């Protein structure tokens with residue numbers, strides 16, 4: 001048996017001799033109930049091409065050319081880059097497919113407890129590179145393509161990233177499923193296959209203009225549609241009661257239905273043979289619906305109805321942290337959870353499964369309130385369809401859902417008007433009312449004379465209109481409620497959900513967010529990864545705490561030199577990307593100071609901008625000696641929700657300041673702004689490894705966690721940040737000497753607000769601040785027109801909800817400390833190395849371990865079992 005040859009199907013290192021037959025079966029739809037194993041084995045014995053088992057360059061090349069010729073239908077000499085990309089993606093897919101089928105087979109055999117991660121967003125980023133890494137095919141593919149005269153990097157760049165999320169929340173879901181696969185934990189991700197993901201941002205005269213993101217236009221080679229496994233989802237209509245052999249029952253008589261078609265995606269674990277499933281649902285018209293209308297002779301109406309149904313998964317709502325109570329959004333939410341529950345109960349579980357044992361097999365994790373309608377949906381299935389009594393159903397419900405809260409902003413807490421909910425999902429509203437009644441009975445019992453508390457805790461709000469508070473519903477029904485960073489979970493329990501944390505103290509827990517080291521270090525920063533692996537071996541990729549072993553190397557001059565060299569190379573890589581992508585010229589010899597995240601007032605991009613404007617103002621007015629100013633490039637990346645006017649104004653202002661500063665010879669070589677449009681995962685992957693300084697400057701008590709902050713620290717940037725979200729934990733771990741802390745703390749913010757905040761007093765008493773704001777108000781950045789940015793200035797002076805002016809001076813002082821630290825290159829690099837070495841905690845693998853221990857109780861599958 002040749003040495004080193006391993007079976008592809010699992011960690012078990014079952015060696016396979018040439019000619020061996022590896023048996024596996026074809027499942028109808030990956031992740032779903034396979035046909036009878038014994039009978040299938042006979043007829044579907046190994047059809048796996050030998051080449052895929054061999055994983056040789058020759059074998060890969062043959063497979064690739066076969067895909068190009070027979071899959072794409074082109075000859076190599078005539079193949080476009082897209083042809084080559086699609087053929088490569090499909091070839092890589094074959095290698096993973098063997099593992100996927102094997103994972104599903106074993107999962108079905110073991111019937112182990114799984115996680116169903118329900119999320120309206122999965123911001124996956126590009127798939128090819130991750131698939132190559134997970135399958136260990138990188139070298140073989142690079143060599144094989146090279147022999148054909150094809151550059152792997154060119155094909156990589158041909159991939160359009162699926163932007164099926166807005167920002168942090170969707171990216172978190174993607175990191176979590178990656179970690180679970182890598183940790184050998186059974187998981188199905190459930191979400192929506194939006195036809196149009198997050199819009200493509202462009203700038204016209206510096207203003208954001210949104211373009212549709214047609215990510216499917218050139219074909220998506222990573223998805224497997226299963227129209228035969230479609231699920232019917234109903235809406236509208238009314239409910240009625242009937243006598244069921246002496247028991248009064250309710251049934252829902254819906255008004256209309258759509259079909260949910262599952263599209264499966266592979267979620268490969270890192271070099272462990274496991275491939276989990278991500279199942280995204282696409283809406284289609286039901287045939288019955290069509291036929292009825294077609295038969296009535298109204299062809300045009302039938303086609304219109306089809307469009308109506310397909311609208312449900314047409315487009316991702318681009319609001320981040322500020323949900324709009326749009327009917328279509330509620331349709332999307334119910335659509336995907338109804339599909340997912342039906343799929344799990346009817347397809348994934350064995351046919352004769354006793355649902356009373358459901359908690360042994362599944363935990364549904366609700367990523368924010370978007371999937372919370374799953375709670376009344378499962379009640380409806382158990383009580384109305386399976387005819388359970390209410391209390392038995394409720395007992396099961398309370399064990400199978402857990403809720404992750406992602407916010408502290410009151411405007412981000414989702415509520416649905418009872419009127420809308422009742423029209424769209426009449427039975428679900430009734431169920432919610434009953435859940436609420438029984439819950440409030442309990443509250444009254446515990447607090448007999450506290451009707452005020454009862455009203456505060458009601459799942460149903462009465463003002464300004466009757467509506468359902470989805471976070472409360474999730475808290476009442478869920479087995480656990482978690483915040484996403486230590487401070488956030490504390491504030492949830494103390495403030496946002498205080499009554500509930502008193503009532504159900506055992507439900508409240510914290511799981512600090514994390515990021516996957518595979519994508520955000522290993523793939524995004526190959527230079528640093530090589531340096532780390534050279535120093536401590538490659539175990540860190542799946543055990544990130546091992547980065548601690550780098551600590552002594554912070555004091556090693558040669559290591560620091562290499563570390564710096566890598567940072568410089570990453571800057572040069574960024575220079576090339578931004579030149580090509582945006583026509584931006586960036587000076588790699590300046591400090592790269594980066595603020596990338598969604599544009600939101602609470603995140604305070606204006607505070608960053610006031611720093612830049614103030615530097616510019618002080619240099620041009622002679623207050624600051626330009627030779628004493630550290631040369632910096634300020635990089636911004638941010639999309640604004642299309643309806644968020646202030647956010648779009650701020651984008652206009654950043655671009656306007658950028659244009660003025662970048663063209664002014666007075667600050668040439670010292671200050672410049674780079675604001676590439678359309679910040680997304682792909683851009684993050686080149687921008688973050690090049691950064692020197694990470695801007696995490698939200699108002700304390702507003703950012704739930706942040707994950708961008710973790711990506712930067714793990715790529716060797718130092719953070720300037722407030723005591724907010726996971727910044728708190730980053731600072732505690734890396735140490736105060738290696739983090740630039742500034743600004744009001746959360747309790748101080750509360751005090752300032754309670755005392756009555758007056759932004760003008762800061763304006764009047766701080767000359768530097770006044771001059772910066774006055775310069776904007778003067779029209780300096782808008783061709784002399786004072787009106788253009790007046791709303792931004794006026795908002796800061798009159799309202800300033802997020803205390804930008806109150807933190808301004810502290811921020812400037814912290815930036816002076818940054819300059820002083822940066823001047824000592826060796827000390828800076830030492831701090832950067834320590835940031836990497838001490839940030840292993842922020843691996844999403846650790847987050848997953850915490851969820852497993854505190855909430856899910858879904859142990860990893862023993863790969864040797």
Ligand SMILES: *Cc1c(COP(=O)(O)O)cnc(C)c1O
Pocket residue numbers: 166167168171596597598679680681684705706707708709711
């Ligand atoms: C990580 C990430 C985010 C989240 O950034 P925060 O700074 O935590 O808000 C948003 N968008 C993209 C593309 C990301 O990769």
